[in-house]
Amino acid sequence: MGMASAGCIGKEATFIERLDIHPRIIESAKRNGYTSAWSIINSSPEDIEQRSGLTAAETTHLISCVVNATIKKPCTAWQMFQCPDVVPGPYPCISFGCQSLNKILQGGLPIRSVTEIYGPSGSGKTQVALQLAIQVQLPVNAGGLGKGTAYICTESQFPARRLRQMADHCRVHHPFAQCSPNSSSRSLDKWTNNIHVQHIANMEDLLNCIQKQLPMLMQHREVGLVVIDSVAAVFRVEDAQSQSRSQSLTALGYALHQLAMTKNLAVLALNQVTSARGHDVLHGSFDDFVPALGLAWSNLITTRLALSRKYPQSQQCVIPVRNLEVHFSPWLPRASANFIITEEGLKDMMNPN
Structure with a gap:
């Protein structure tokens, strides 16, 4: 890649x-x-x-x-437990840098799992991903993993200017960066050089990237977060109901879980929304919209988070309010939290400054 x-x-x-x-x-x-x-x-x-x-x-x-x-050969549960690549828990999370979001997710974005954030265009999915790409570089005691990010773009150009804006704020204002005796922690290049970006146009290249090229990168650089922005863009509209799409989704889901488990990292897949034929209670929906890729993809992710945006009724506040809701997860209850997005990044509603 x-x-x-x-x-x-x-x-x-x-x-x-x-x-x-x-x-x-x-x-x-x-x-x-x-x-x-x-x-x-x-x-x-x-x-x-x-x-x-x-x-x-x-x-x-x-x-x-x-x-x-x-295809890996079958193994027993004991062999999996003895695997040297699998680090025993408990496992750390990647902080969102926003207390309200960390609270509903019981610490932040979990590692060794595949998390999806879906929402309509403009809801702030990429903004959340950029913040996590910065946060993961912090040490474990500051809410990160002390590692970098592999950011895979499938729709548009990577928002490098916005990343630089958010990273510059973290460099200047984050307590870890301010107190660190290491001058490199206060360097803007340090924060941006740990985010490795690739643009992917089709499913075959995406699978090759995850299965082959990412492990090659990890031989030389530590990666704690893999972002796919977005997972639905590599599938053509005409393949929406085809058997090949289902096979592609299964292969992608398997590859992502293998990567997350063996490399002890977090996978974040951003997803689009599509028109719905009724309200989907199990897999979440925004009125007439549901997550793209259907039930096949829903069964391949660990946690689904829904992101939405609305403007407050008060005329004094012009900043749109974002809402992140847990739709399903093996360990999280159904919950939601409001927050805002400023030039500096994600902020709690009660403490925007």
Whole structure:
């Protein structure tokens, strides 16, 4: 992943070139566009045979090697417990830098899970993600993890100017930065260089980024938060009811959970809203809108948070009020909190300054 800081991840050999199979099979597959696990698994054996000229036995061998390379073998609960990559709990959270939000989430954004924030355009989803991208860099005793962020954009350009504005406020006003004897903690570059940005246009690139390129980045840089802004944008409208979309969602959900669990980080997926055919009590809705991607995606996330915006009735206050509501979570009760977004970031309603 060519991640920029606001850092980068470089290119690597194609997936098929790393398979332990005959070079002639690899070249035939590459020549006909079968360079990734996704392109091979999503094609029927007959299509691969016809396009690549491979025999039925060679095609079966190719698919078998791809499956073995991408799907982990089953293991017992004891083997999972003994896994050195899994750090025993309790696990820290990433503070939102806003007491009201931390309260309803019992500390902040949890690690080792996939959290979705959905809401209409302009509700403040990206603003919340930027704040968390800054907060995660704080030490554990200050509400962070002391690590950086991998920020994946799928819709528009990364809001670098807004990030710089928020990071500059944190650098100047946060108690940790003010009291730290380390001058680098007070440097604006320190806060922005720990956020690694990549722009993704399609589902295959997103999966490759999560499964291959992010682990490569983490060999050199510590990452405590992965943001996808937004998860729905990589799916085409015409694929809304197709079987391939369901398969893509399942693969994405599995990859995100594997990344969160094995690397002990938090995954935040921002989601859009779509028109609803009635009120969805279980999965949340705003009047005539529900989260995009449907029930298939809802079953793949750990926690769903709904974000909305409204203007107060008082004419003296022109700042819109935001509301974050817990729609479902394995450990959180249904709750909500109001807050505002200023130039400095997220603020409690009772203490905007």
